[in-house]
Amino acid sequence: MSNRITITAQVNGETVTRDVEPRQSLVDFLRENLELTGSHVGCEHGVCGACTVRMNGEIVRGCLTLAVQADGAEVETVEGLSDTGEIADLQDAFLRLNAIQCGFCSPGMLITAAELLDRNPAPDRTQIREFIAGNYCRCTGYQTIVDAIEAVAKERRG
Amino acid sequence: MKPSPFAYAKPADLAEALRLKADHGDDGTFIAGGQSLVATLNMRLSSPDILIDIGGVTELSGIEVSDGSVRIGALTRHRDLEDSPDIKTHAPLIAEAIAQVAHPAIRNRGTMGGSIAFADPAAELPACILALDGAIEIAGPDGRRKVAAGNFFKGLYDTDLGTGEMITAVEFAADSDDWRTGFDELARRHGDYAMAGLAARLRMDGDSIAEARLVYFAVGDKPMLATGAGGELAGKPLSAETIEAAAASLDSDLEPFDDLHSSAAMKLHLARELTRRVLTKIAGGAQ
Numbered sequence: 001m002s003n004r005i006t007i008t009a010q011v012n013g014e015t016v017t018r019d020v021e022p023r024q025s026l027v028d029f030l031r032e033n034l035e036l037t038g039s040h041v042g043c044e045h046g047v048c049g050a051c052t053v054r055m056n057g058e059i060v061r062g063c064l065t066l067a068v069q070a071d072g073a074e075v076e077t078v079e080g081l082s083d084t085g086e087i088a089d090l091q092d093a094f095l096r097l098n099a100i101q102c103g104f105c106s107p108g109m110l111i112t113a114a115e116l117l118d119r120n121p122a123p124d125r126t127q128i129r130e131f132i133a134g135n136y137c138r139c140t141g142y143q144t145i146v147d148a149i150e151a152v153a154k155e156r157r158g
Numbered sequence: 159m160k161p162s163p164f165a166y167a168k169p170a171d172l173a174e175a176l177r178l179k180a181d182h183g184d185d186g187t188f189i190a191g192g193q194s195l196v197a198t199l200n201m202r203l204s205s206p207d208i209l210i211d212i213g214g215v216t217e218l219s220g221i222e223v224s225d226g227s228v229r230i231g232a233l234t235r236h237r238d239l240e241d242s243p244d245i246k247t248h249a250p251l252i253a254e255a256i257a258q259v260a261h262p263a264i265r266n267r268g269t270m271g272g273s274i275a276f277a278d279p280a281a282e283l284p285a286c287i288l289a290l291d292g293a294i295e296i297a298g299p300d301g302r303r304k305v306a307a308g309n310f311f312k313g314l315y316d317t318d319l320g321t322g323e324m325i326t327a328v329e330f331a332a333d334s335d336d337w338r339t340g341f342d343e344l345a346r347r348h349g350d351y352a353m354a355g356l357a358a359r360l361r362m363d364g365d366s367i368a369e370a371r372l373v374y375f376a377v378g379d380k381p382m383l384a385t386g387a388g389g390e391l392a393g394k395p396l397s398a399e400t401i402e403a404a405a406a407s408l409d410s411d412l413e414p415f416d417d418l419h420s421s422a423a424m425k426l427h428l429a430r431e432l433t434r435r436v437l438t439k440i441a442g443g444a445q
């Protein structure tokens with residue numbers, strides 16, 4: 001396409017510069033151009049939360065954000081958050097407490113849980129449910145996900 | 159699905175944004191948070207030639223309180239409203255409503271201006287701005303103008319915005335001590351668009367209600383100010399009987415229609431129930 005636009009972003013701490021089509025979503029850019037396939041694509045209209053990534057320190061829908069809008073931004077995906085160890089305790093609790101089955105929702109769920117605990121270190125179960133209400137899980141029935149997030153919140157508070 | 163191709167421009171200021179819009183007319187679409195627009199692009203419900211990203215027009219962001227009035231810039235995100243102590247103090251209705259708007263990741267990008275311009279009949283913020291008797295500030299090729307919220311929302315996704323115009327801010331009076339507010343909605347899942355909702359403000363004169371602004375949403379083609387129910391409450395104390403009278407008069411105030419999830423009769427039932435819940439809660443808090 002003639003109207004490609006050059007963007008530069010910090011993705012998981014590395015500076016990347018690429019030409020993108022304006023219509024390309026951030027999550028497709030991450031998956032297809034950068035081969036970061038941890039973020040998933042489900043509904044593509046903002047409902048399921050599988051595409052959740054962090055942009056400038058806050059969670060966003062990767063399918064409702066355009067790659068061009070990430071120009072100059074700092075983007076973090078589940079790969080980056082795994083490498084830094086930031087969500088290691090959440091990942092461990094998800095495994096331990098059976099909050100992962102097929103794993104399709106898990107990257108989005110983990111990043112969303114990380115933001116919740118960042119903003120509210122002591123959420124009750126209702127607050128956990130409300131915060132993750134925008135992330136669909138087709139397997140677990142949510143109980144175990146709420147258990148895992150609650151457990152990590154307790155562990156972090158010591 | 160993927161959107162059809164479009165070009166992209168990111169103006170640095172308001173003048174450039176308006177000029178780009180003037181150049182492209184109906185083929186150019188503003189994008190703010192993109193949380194409604196990108197979904198419609200992905201579903202190919204709309205296919206503009208060019209997106210004009212107003213995300214860089216920083217003069218449109220921010221919440222200001224001065225001389226008893228509150229001004230919220232169009233680019234102010236839902237998240238900013240949620241975190242704002244000024245909103246909690248001066249517009250408790252919005253503080254209460256905002257947690258019901260979509261989900262955290264969407265609130266991190268969705269904006270006041272986008273929500274008002276999109277005018278979804280089930281959206282919380284248009285209903286709040288109408289309950290607050292606010293005004294929409296608009297900039298266009300012919301300069302700036304202000305429209306009362308009561309005249310801005312025309313119908314289903316339809317507003318008073320003309321081609322080439324942009325919302326720059328919303329404005330309303332800060333709540334004084336004599337106002338009581340309440341908000342509630344019924345949705346299938348927390349954060350989903352409501353099946354029925356109520357944004358209510360009552361101005362009290364001692365024990366009696368001087369003025370009642372009850373705005374219902376998701377029960378019509380736009381947010382509906384219930385003048386009949388408001389009239390039932392005016393001049394009376396907030397009691398079980400007056401609340402019931404207000405709920406009963408919704409028959410003539412509202413004309414809901416069936417949608418995917420509920421019939422018109424059910425919506426009316428939900429609106430009555432919300433009236434009882436919200437007003438009873440206000441009555442309890444006032445004691």
Ligand SMILES: Cc1cc2nc3c(=O)[nH]c(=O)nc-3n(C[C@H](O)[C@H](O)[C@H](O)COP(=O)(O)OP(=O)(O)OC[C@H]3O[C@@H](n4cnc5c(N)ncnc54)[C@H](O)[C@@H]3O)c2cc1C
Nearest residue numbers: 046190191192193194195260268269271272275281325351
């Ligand atoms: C899964 C999901 C659930 C949601 N649930 C809710 C909900 O429960 N309640 C609710 O209220 N909303 C909900 N939303 C919508 C969300 O609140 C949007 O953020 C909001 O409706 C639009 O704001 P935006 O900044 O993203 O606008 P955009 O998507 O960028 O734009 C929307 C429209 O407004 C126009 N526009 C934007 N800014 C301006 C401006 N300043 N002047 C003139 N025109 C402008 C655009 O051209 C476009 O036509 C939901 C969205 C999703 C994806």
Ligand code: FES
Nearest residue numbers: 042043044049063
């Ligand atoms: S793919 Fe983005 S929310 Fe479903």
Ligand code: FES
Nearest residue numbers: 101105137138139
């Ligand atoms: S584990 Fe399968 S969707 Fe959540």
